[in-house]
Amino acid sequence: IDVCKAAIEGTIVATSFAELRLNQALNEYGPDTEIAYPDTGYELPVISGLEGTKVTKLGQLPRILNKFKKNLKHEFDFENAKMAGELTAISAEIIEALKYIGDEDPYEDEVYTGFVSDGVLRELGVPLVDGTIPGIALLVGKARSSEEAAELVKDLQGKGILTVLNDQIIEQLIEEDVKIGLDYLTIPLGHFTQVIHVVNFAVRAALAFGGEERGDYEAILTYIRDRIKAFVLVLGDLDEVRIAAGMAANHLGLPVITDQDVQEVPDWFVTEKDYEEAVLLGLELQDIHIEIVDIPVPITVGPAFEGEQIRSDGMYVEFGGQRTPACELVKMREKEEIEDGKVEVIGPDIDDIEDGDKLPLGIMVDVYGRNMEEDFEGVFERRVHYFCNYGEGLWHVGQRDINWVRISKEAVEKGFTIEGIGHILYAKFKSEYPSLIDRLQVRIVTDEDKIDEVLDEARERYTKRDDRMRELTDESVDVFYDCTLCQSFAPDHVCIVTPDRVGLCGAVSWLDAKAAYEIEPTGPNQPVELGECIDEHNGQWTGCNERQYKESSGKIEEVNIYSIIDNPMTSCGCFEAIMAMLPEANGFMIVNREFSDQTPVGMKFSTLAGTVGGGNQTPGFMGIGKSYVSSPKFVKGDGGIRRIVWMPKELKEHLRDDIERRGEELGLDNFYDMIADETVGETVDEILPYLEEKGHPALEMDPLM
Ligand code: SF4
Ligand code: NI
Ligand code: NI
Structure with a gap:
C-alpha cells in the first residue's frame, strides 16, 4: 500500500462523513444548539487549539470544516498526506462532538471512556512529567489474536507506559481478562473516530501545561512534537481512513508502526510484525527509556498498578487499617548493622495463615548511605506507599502507624508471599536512590508478640522527626x-x-x-x-x-x-x-x-x-x-x-x-x-x-x- 495516496483517499471519505453528519445535525437541531464535551475548559480542544475558535454552537462548525478542507491537495506526497491527516482529525473531532449534543456521556453503557476529562489530564500530568510514566502508546485496530493482544498490553503495563486503546483490541483484552481502565494506566477510548480523544488530550496538554494560546497553530504543534513522547501501533487491516488517522499522528510528530506490509515512510510509517519488537521500535523512535529492574517476585511491578483496588472479597490477607497494629519505618543505621539485600519475615508468612486472615505488620526498612541524612528518612518512608502499590495484587494506603495493606488472592495464587514486599522495596529503593542508599535491608514483622516492640521504636522516631519538622521554618x-x-x-x-x-x-x-x-x-x-x-x-x-x-x-x-x-x-x-x-x-x-x-x-x-x-x-x-x-x-x-x-x-x-x-x-x-x-x-x-x-x-x- 502507498500510505500517502491511501491517506488522502481516506481523508475524503472521513470528511464526507463528517459533512453528512454535520448537515443532519444542523437540520435536526438548528445552528444555535449548544455543543460541548463534558468537564473541560477547552471547548472542542482540537479545534480550539489548531484553529482558535471557541466552539459552543453547532452553527460554528461548517466554516471550520471548510477552512481545513482547503488544505487538501491531490499530490500524493508525505507533506500532503500529513495535512490530509489533519483534516481527518478535524472531521473526527466534529463527528465525535456531535455525539455529545444533549448527552453528557454517550458511552455510559460501555467500557469506553470517550472524551477524557480535564481532571484525568491533570492527574496524569505529574507522573508524565516526572517520568513515572515514561511514555504513551496508542494501540488501534485488532491484534492477530486475543492472546497476542494481551501479551502486548501486559508488556506495556509492565514498562509503565500509558496505554491508550481504540477499536477491537479492547474487546480482545476483555476476552483475555486483562485489567483495563484508568486505574491501570490503560485507557479504552472506544471505536473508530473516538481515537480523536487522544489528540484532544495532547492539544490540551499544550494549552494547559505549555501555556500556549488557543489558535497558535505552530506553537501547539511544536509543543506536541517536542514534548509528548508517544507512538502509535496500528494493528490488523489497514483501510484508507485508518491510514489517514495514522498520518494525523505523523503530523503531530508521532511515529506509526503497523503489522501490515506498506510502502514505508522511514521513521514515520513503518512495518514491524513482531509485537515485542514493535514496542521496542516505538520506544526507540521516541527516545523513551525504560528502567528495568528484575525483582524476584511472581507478580508484575510497575506504576500501571498504582490505582488498583483490592476489595475485601478479593483479598487473601490484610494488615493494619485499625484492625491490627501496624507501622512502617525507614531508619538510618550504621553500616555494620545492615546486611545489604537481606529480607527477613519475623513471624508467620503466607504458608502459615489462611484465606481471610489478619496479621499485624511492621515494615522496617533499615538504610545506610555515606550521603544519607536523617532528615531524608521521612522522604523515603513515603515512597513505601508508592512502591508497595506498584505490585499487582498489593495494595497500600496510609503511612506511619496508620498504614493499611492488603494482598490479593490472585497474587497469592501466583506464589506471592509477605516476604515479596521486602524484595519489591529493596529493588525499588536501590534502583531509584543509588547515590543516597548504599545498603538496605528490610525486616517485616508479623509476629503478635514482637509487634509492640517495633511500634515503640517507630513511634519514638516519628516524634523525633515531628519535633525536628517544627523547628524547620x-x-x-x-x-x-x-x-x-x-x-x-x-x-x-x-x-x-x-x-x-x-x-x-x-x-x-x-x-x-x-x-x-x-x-x-x-x-x-x-x-x-x-x-x-x-x-x-x-x-x-x-x-x-x-x-x-x-x-x-x-x-x-x-x-x-x-x-x-x-x-x-x-x-x-x-x-x-x-x-x-x-x-x-x-x-x-x-x-x-x-x-x-x-x-x-x-x-x-x-x-x-x-x-x-x-x-x-x-x-x-x-x-x-x-x-x-x-x-x-x-x-x-x-x-x-x-x-x-x-x-x-x-x-x-x-x-x-x-x-x-x-x-x-x-x-x-x-x-x-x-x-x-x-x-x-x-x-x-x-x-x-x-x-x-x-x-x-x-x-x-x-x-x-
Ligand atoms: Fe510539583 Fe511544582 Fe515540582 Fe511540578 S514544579 S513537580 S508542581 S513542585
Ligand atoms: Ni506541574
Ligand atoms: Ni497494587
Whole structure:
C-alpha cells in the first residue's frame, strides 16, 4: 500500500462523513444548539487549539470544516498526506462532538471512556512529567489474536507506559481478562473516530501545561512534537481512513508502526510484525527509556498498578487499617548493622495463615548511605506507599502507624508471599536512590508478640522527626529550593519550595527537594540562595526574584511567596487545589481537584484550571498544595488563613485538625465552623448571610481590593 495516496483517499471519505453528519445535525437541531464535551475548559480542544475558535454552537462548525478542507491537495506526497491527516482529525473531532449534543456521556453503557476529562489530564500530568510514566502508546485496530493482544498490553503495563486503546483490541483484552481502565494506566477510548480523544488530550496538554494560546497553530504543534513522547501501533487491516488517522499522528510528530506490509515512510510509517519488537521500535523512535529492574517476585511491578483496588472479597490477607497494629519505618543505621539485600519475615508468612486472615505488620526498612541524612528518612518512608502499590495484587494506603495493606488472592495464587514486599522495596529503593542508599535491608514483622516492640521504636522516631519538622521554618534556613520538573510540560513555570510552603502539586516539600538535589545535583531541584529580603510581609527575596526571572525566560521579575494578589507564584497545572479571590466576601475560596461542582467564583475546578495554568502569574488565582493551608505562612501577605471563606466539605474535613489548630493559634473561636462549604451555598450570595451570621473574621478585615 502507498500510505500517502491511501491517506488522502481516506481523508475524503472521513470528511464526507463528517459533512453528512454535520448537515443532519444542523437540520435536526438548528445552528444555535449548544455543543460541548463534558468537564473541560477547552471547548472542542482540537479545534480550539489548531484553529482558535471557541466552539459552543453547532452553527460554528461548517466554516471550520471548510477552512481545513482547503488544505487538501491531490499530490500524493508525505507533506500532503500529513495535512490530509489533519483534516481527518478535524472531521473526527466534529463527528465525535456531535455525539455529545444533549448527552453528557454517550458511552455510559460501555467500557469506553470517550472524551477524557480535564481532571484525568491533570492527574496524569505529574507522573508524565516526572517520568513515572515514561511514555504513551496508542494501540488501534485488532491484534492477530486475543492472546497476542494481551501479551502486548501486559508488556506495556509492565514498562509503565500509558496505554491508550481504540477499536477491537479492547474487546480482545476483555476476552483475555486483562485489567483495563484508568486505574491501570490503560485507557479504552472506544471505536473508530473516538481515537480523536487522544489528540484532544495532547492539544490540551499544550494549552494547559505549555501555556500556549488557543489558535497558535505552530506553537501547539511544536509543543506536541517536542514534548509528548508517544507512538502509535496500528494493528490488523489497514483501510484508507485508518491510514489517514495514522498520518494525523505523523503530523503531530508521532511515529506509526503497523503489522501490515506498506510502502514505508522511514521513521514515520513503518512495518514491524513482531509485537515485542514493535514496542521496542516505538520506544526507540521516541527516545523513551525504560528502567528495568528484575525483582524476584511472581507478580508484575510497575506504576500501571498504582490505582488498583483490592476489595475485601478479593483479598487473601490484610494488615493494619485499625484492625491490627501496624507501622512502617525507614531508619538510618550504621553500616555494620545492615546486611545489604537481606529480607527477613519475623513471624508467620503466607504458608502459615489462611484465606481471610489478619496479621499485624511492621515494615522496617533499615538504610545506610555515606550521603544519607536523617532528615531524608521521612522522604523515603513515603515512597513505601508508592512502591508497595506498584505490585499487582498489593495494595497500600496510609503511612506511619496508620498504614493499611492488603494482598490479593490472585497474587497469592501466583506464589506471592509477605516476604515479596521486602524484595519489591529493596529493588525499588536501590534502583531509584543509588547515590543516597548504599545498603538496605528490610525486616517485616508479623509476629503478635514482637509487634509492640517495633511500634515503640517507630513511634519514638516519628516524634523525633515531628519535633525536628517544627523547628524547620522559612526563617530557620538560608536556602529554598526550586522545582522545574513541570517545565517538561510548562516550560516557563517554576515552583519555589520552602519549609513553610510545599510545591503546588503537594508532592514536593522542602526536604523532598533537598534530598532530590543530593541525589541528582544537576536535576530539577536546585537550591535558591535567598539573598536580600525585600518584603518580609509578602515573602520577597532577591534570590527568589532572580530565579523566577531566569526560569520564566525573563517574563516575570518579581514573586511573592506569601501572596496570591501581588505577584503570586505561577502555576503549571498539577495543583492539588486552586485558590481564588472572592472580593464580595473579602476573602478567598479554595477548591480541590476532586470537587467537580460549581464554586462561588462562578467556575468549576476544570474551568478554573484552564485559567490558572501554563506558567503565568494570575493575581487573585493560584494553584496550591493542600497542606499549604495549614502553614503559618499561608498567604500571610494577604491576611492568612482568616481569609478563607469557602471550601468543599470534603477538603474542609480533610484539613480539619490543621484548621482548628491554626484557628486556636490565632485566637479565633470556632473558626472551622465559620468556613462555608457547598452545603451552605455555591454562590457568593448564598454564602454571605452565613458568613455574617457566624461573624467570619474576613468581613472585618481590610478590603482586599
Ligand atoms: Fe511540578 Fe511544582 Fe510539583 Fe515540582 S513542585 S513537580 S514544579 S508542581
Ligand atoms: Ni497494587
Ligand atoms: Ni506541574
